[in-house]
Amino acid sequence: MTTTNLYAAYDPLAHIYNEDWALGVLKETIPALETLILPNLVKDTQILDIGCGTGQLAQKLIEKGYQVTGIDPSEGMLRYARENAPEAKLIFNDARLLDFSPTFDAVISIGAFNHVMSLEELTSVFKNIYQALLDNGTFLFYLFLEExxxxxxxxxxxxxxxxxxxxxxxxxxxxxxxxxxxxxxxxxxxxxxxxxxxxxxxxKCYTKEELISALKKAGFSNIHSYDSHHDLKIAQMPGSAYFVCHKRVNN
CATH class of the missing domain: 2.20.25.110 (S-adenosyl-L-methionine-dependent methyltransferases)
Incomplete structure (x- = not known):
């Protein structure tokens, strides 16, 4: 199945996401990033934004001094992203098909992984991300849990x-x-x-245990999860979480 066929259903959502949802997502995401990873990233750091959507987060990171590459499998989303984040490098691609050499100091993904419909495929995505990270790179992602x-x-x-x-x-x-x-x-x-x-x-809903196991299979270590409501105090209700882990070098 091609990227275009699989994610064509998301193209009509792009207008709604851009106009009605993106700013709300950004309002919660930026404080989480500022708490969890941005203090450890120097300016001009290379960040890969997986499922970049309509580009508002990419633009905010660029304004903070980072270099951002965004990928998304919806051409409809990317049309808005090109307007919202003109300085970002934007790529039409599916995270399951990523094939970067080690390039990025950090990889982030906000909400994309609930759209990967099997644990096997998600594990493959995590392996692709591990490959794309530089040594000691950081991986942060956000998704909904069953609550x-x-x-x-x-x-x-x-x-x-x-x-x-x-x-x-x-x-x-x-x-x-x-x-x-x-x-x-x-x-x-x-x-x-x-x-x-x-x-x-x-x-697709995954448990914390499934996610941690998949991350370990991909090679990640130092894995931590943070409830958006209870731990980070940025969401009104519990049921969503940020995961942070690293590609560590074995000395």
């Missing part, structure tokens, strides 16, 4: 209406399969005519 899906993905509908588009999303979670579903409907005003588009996006 978030169980209590907040209960079938309720969210949405917004603006002059030229409107959207509604129903989120649900299956405890047995540990798969979450976003059923998205978008109405766009195109040449004075409203057009409807429906899209379904799937997410």
């Amino acid at each position: 978030e899906y169980k209590y907040n993905w209960d079938g309720k509908i969210t949405g917004n209406v603006k002059e030229d588009y409107a959207w509604a999303a129903r989120n649900s979670y299956d405890l047995e399969t540990q798969i979450a579903t976003i059923n998205l409907t978008i109405f766009s005003l195109i040449e004075k005519t409203w057009q409807r588009l429906d899209s379904t996006i799937l997410e």
